[in-house]
Amino acid sequence: MPLFTKAQFTLSGSVSEKTNQKILPGANILLKGTGKAATTDATGKYQLTNIKAGKYMLLVSYIGYETLQRQIEVGSDQTLDLSLVPSAFLADEVIVMATRATEKSGTTYKNLSKSEVTANNFGQDLPFIINNTPGVVVTSDAGAGVGYTGIRIRGSDATRVNVTVNGIPMNDSESQGTFWVNMPDFASSVENIQIQRGVGTSTNGAGAFGGSLNIQTSAPELLPYAEVNSTYGTFNTLKNTVKLGTGLIDNKFSFDGRLSRISSDGFVDRGASLLKSYFLSGAYHGKTDLLRINVFSGTEKTYQSWNGVPESRLRGDIQGMNDYIARNGLNATDAANLLNSDSRKYNSFLYKDQNDNYQQDHYQLLYANQLSDRFSFNGALHYTHGKGYFEEFKNDQEFSAYGLPNPVINGAPVETTDLVRRRWLNNDFYGATYAFNYKAASNLNFTLGGAYNEYRGQHYGQITWSQVSSTLNNSDHYYDGDGNKNDFNIFGKIAYNPVEKLSLFADLQYRRVKYDITGNDNDLLPLNVHDTRNFFNPKVGATYFVDPKSNIYASLSIANKEGNRDDYVNANVGTLPQPERLYDVEAGYRIKHSGFSAGINVYAMFYKDQLVVTGKLSDVGASIRQNVPESSRLGVEFDGSYTLSRFFQVNANAAFSRNKIKNFSEYIFNYDTNVEEVNNYSNPDISFSPDAVVFGELVYKPFSGFAVALQSKYVSKQYMDNTQNENRKLNGYWVNNARFGYDFSFKGVKNMNIGLLANNILNKKFESNGYTYGYLSGGSRTDENFYFPQAGTNFLLSLNVKF
Template sequence: MKTLLIAVITVFLFPVFANAQFTISGSVSEKTTHNSLAGASISLKGAGKNTNSSAGGKYQLKNIKAGKYTLTVSFIGYETQQKTIEISGDQQIDFSLVSSAYLADEVIVMATRATEKSGTTYKNLSKSEVTANNFGQDLPFIINNTPGVVVTSDAGGGVGYTGIRIRGSDATRVNVTVNGIPLNDSESQGVFWVNMPDFASSVESIQIQRGVGTSTNGAGAFGGSLNVQTSAPGLEPYAELNNTYGSFNTLKNTVKIGTGLIDDKFSFDGRLSRIQSDGFVDRGASLLKSYFLSGAYHGKTDLLRINVFSGSEKTYQSWNGVPESRLRGDVQGMNDYIIRNGLNETDAANLLNSDSRKYNSFLYKDQNDNYWQDHYQVLYAKQFNDKFSFNGALHYTYGRGYYEEFKPGQAFSDYGLANPVINGAPVTTTDLIRRRWLNNNFYGTTYSFNYKAQSNLTFTLGGAYNQYRGKHFGQVTWSQVSSTLNNSDHYYDGDGNKNDFNVYAKATYSPVEKLSLFADLQYRRFTYAITGQDDNRKPVDIHDNRNFFNPKIGATYFVDPKSNIYASFSVANKEGNRDDYINAIAGALPVPERLYNVEAGYRIKGTDYSAGINVYGMFYKDQLVITGQITDVGGNIRQNVPDSYRAGVEFDGSYTLSRHFLINANAALSRNKIKTFIEHLPNSDTKTDDLITYQNTNISFSPDAVLFGELVYKPFTSFAIALQSKYVSKQYMDNTQNENRKLNGYWVNNLRLGYDFSFKGVKNMNIGLLANNILNKKYESNGYTYGYTSGGNRTTENFYFPQAGTNFLLSLNVKF
């Protein structure tokens, strides 16, 4: 039996080893000084192999089959070189790079990005990786296959309102910057990717830092950071037409144009996009429009870039989710739900007769969310000499929009209105349509000075000052019973003003060749004022200012040119969001959260493989977690808990089996606990909250396991098939670790195909197919729960967001 097994394995593996395989090696140096260049990127097109030059500028690519290839070497600040080579035996190929005639765009984000010497945990996504997964879904779905990431979609198909969690931390704890400029909303602290449709089409690269990461601009990261660099110019003029069509009438149209470099100094690039989708859930439609314009001056030692980009969205609300009784097809449960919640005849029929996974409680035809957001960036970089450089930016974001909703049986008094008198009798309630508006301005400056004192010592001094001015107000645009309120009048007005200042200093020092030490010290101060009225017309007058010190230290030891080990310790502090302040007990302010983050890992990279394993501990003091209480519009109320933690291990690896097969895989295994949690359960009998204490419970929405695997098959150079598989273990929807209030674990498989070809007049044409959830798994990736006691009995309301079954997106991208 053993002999037979060996024979079978040999037969299957024979084609992989049948052909002779060779090695390419060499060195990379600077042409004028002949100094070696460490960290240069070397790739062999057609073989799927890449590596980086060692500390001595050496590189090696192994297991190359005989044939014709293109060998490319690139390094920031130097012109990229390509050589077409014919391999029939081992070869040594050396490169001497020439200083670039212009400053590369990468310098814009260097100050806020982690490197191997930072001692932190990160993942880089290149433009080609982003493009391969860009079928029009929001950016969270494009980075879904990175370690520890879980994504969700309100409408179920990845278009419209989407969410992301990293290591179980939601979007309010994920710091996002675009070209080093903070993107998170200053008050809610989240990022709403629906306001930036098709932004992935204007992305050059993304770095995902897990944990605290390095100092950056904006609020502190408590789960991760997304550092986005927008597109660099093409060297030659280009035009692109990118189109996608698929399930749920999803349609994406994108036009991109660029001048290339004009006189080696100027470039202009533009993009215009439209995305629309009916959504998987009923009435989960979205209409999204955006544009991106960029112009730049490229000097040999300086770079000036101006970016203007904008997005608008009109999205039918589907954020209420599906009640558990509807999802399970429980008729008696649905009838009980109708009685408990006082549903009228129309809403009751909608609940009882809808598809169990596509149910949407909203029926009003204009139950839409509407928002417009404009971004203006002026970026400048200057290389004074080979030791000293500067990056700076001015930015301004203008956002405005509203969500419209039909509200039955509203009391006039809740809107500050006198009860109208009809036929001599006062009328106290009415059906009405209201709009809740947000109008905000965000502007400021970011900067960094970079100094290379000597070959083994570098310093960075950077920071930012930003101001946010937000206006919150509401309007009643229609009332069944006429009132004294005009359509343009505001029934509440509130302001949120925030000033945010930070400065950081970073240093990297290598006392010996193999050891690199890293230190990063940040001071941050903010002032925040909430005045006027909240959306319930409650007067608010809240003022807070805080000073935070966020130190970070790390070390990396380079075992050899291919591998290193690292460790770091970081401290981060973070204030609550607007709702935390408004919902706090009168006279009290939410206590800031503090996080102590330990990271340690091992990285290795060869010609055919790369891998990294990381262990981490995230220990919180006064973390804000949901209590079980909700606001009148379904928002979660949060409270500080004294002690909680996340601890886990992460793996990320890639292995080229042969010229035709590639495996990518990552895994995140974790334990996420609150030592003592007190649930607040409203009791309608006593008109108070019942307080229930739990010990050592799981943190909500924190799966113990997130696993991903991908098998890529390339039968020939221009065609690839990728089978992707992702598993997310169960998640609890509150912090009580109750099995009746959870999301079940799910395993989802996708298939992606891409075929590139060209012909006269067309540089490249790509046909792509993304088949999502090919096994038609029925699963829910998000939800919420709340409960109360009435008549001595506890009632729990669970709601879920089902994701689409098998669905398809077909793309056609043409480059001229």
């Protein structure tokens, strides 16, 4: 192995900003002429090993800072701490500053650097990459993290987690969720992520009721590069990524691109996914201004696995499965599928094209200008176009349910047919965001920002095939509905330091939402919904700096949020869902030293009119969410990292909470009497809100470039409805993973990384998600429980080469 000749000495140290000694994770260190390079870790540390004695030129680079060149002589092991000076051009970080939390804003948050995102990126959706952060629980319909995935923060689902990319909203305006399947391998184009828990600071898009994900896309590298990444693993999971970049041209221009393809068979039967995406970015970097254009797109074709596994199939209960078949009228083929499938891999869908197909194209024009030493501006124009459908086979469908006349065959009307239908969603989302920042004095800073966005959505259905034809062509629409939404917000933020150790923060936001739903829904019922809401969302906070390395903070925030499309569509005629309101109190202590960092915080989240599933049916039989007057989440969270030695590091976090509805009424339909019966509960747990989420990681680095991480995560039991019934719950689970990574370089290759992710190494059988509904019939209650089992032991092996 002549390329890996043993050398004699080690060069190590840290990289920080010269003016304030702020650490710089992700800085590049290059020893010219040797091919040896390193990147600073999350604590700003670096290490170069196997260096022969001699004189060298050391290069240190970091976006937003001037490249440092230093002549060094190596004759023994050395510790060399380096400082960088901010560069003359504007850095990309200014794009997200207005919506980011800082230590002075009294907010509970966690930052993930590019290196941390990269280390966990094996092709799974982004929720799985941030799974090991406090209070986060993730799930996968197909069981292996590829395809449709979900995330909850502090028990709040994706519709209550605000997601922005470069300050631009990503949540769907109507459903309010973020569908990561439409953004495959997006993590490969991420510079950093800030996860705010609770209300957080004012941002753009729908209100954050559980948390926010504030994502910044990749900043340019200083030098040209090419990068190829391939991952292969269990369930024929395959990821191929190619990245190219020009580096900074004439210290002014940069161009970057990525092309990705991910395919997987999935853990569950027929849970296959084929995902494609690209990301293109070009930028002009001036001394006082920055112009960037991003174009990115994702295309997904995913076999549907969103029905889950009935409890009787999961438990192997033969009699229970036969009862399920009888209750639900399964035909012989579907009954055989249920009885003969693997208990954890069962998928109720058998039609070969039972696919979800969708493409989403994003266009972003970002501009920032440092107008003076005190005054700066950044803004963006954006446009997103989405188009797609899901296709499904339906047997024995009544023509009248599709607004069609019964065809007459041999003189007799035919009332039902087997058919294939597609339900389409075409939408356009566009608008502008902006922020002005004014530093009035060294201890006083103002930010004025906001956005105006419009959403236009078309919902329609087609019958592409039917066993018996009626009057509809396969390109005609059997329903058409529109959803139009205008969203305006403006916010002002003030940070003030009255004395050296105390920082005060105020953040006031006004948001106006106008939502119109017209046409017909997929059940052919007419839609005529018009609602306008005005929200005031104030936030105040204070931070006291005990010393330069530790601080105490507290904040009070109020957030308001409108219901989603289903809440409006399924409401009884003439009624509208009331908006939700959240009062969030946060307090905590943070400390950071060179080998140790930790934070502990407590929170109290009090909801007014939270929308929850009650079992209530609308006047046309649709399941609806209802406002419950009072509910709350109280908790304590811990997040810490400790370097035991130069070989071992421990990372850990924990979230313990009490999540309650003060008074809850469950509605259950009685088919014997055709009326709804009501059961009242006092102080039940909120559904899908575990009392404990605990994570621990032991990292072992026996030599430079190689690391082994053993990870353990525990999630306590979760109830699938709001009655706290032990028969309708997800059992708690404890899952262990292992991650291996080895970085090295040789002539012609800047860096090569070999990585291995071993998931669920103890082969734990667990379910991370589910749903339930019940009814009364024959004098007794029946509960239909469905679960989403996750994969047993599985592996992903990756190879990344950077030139």
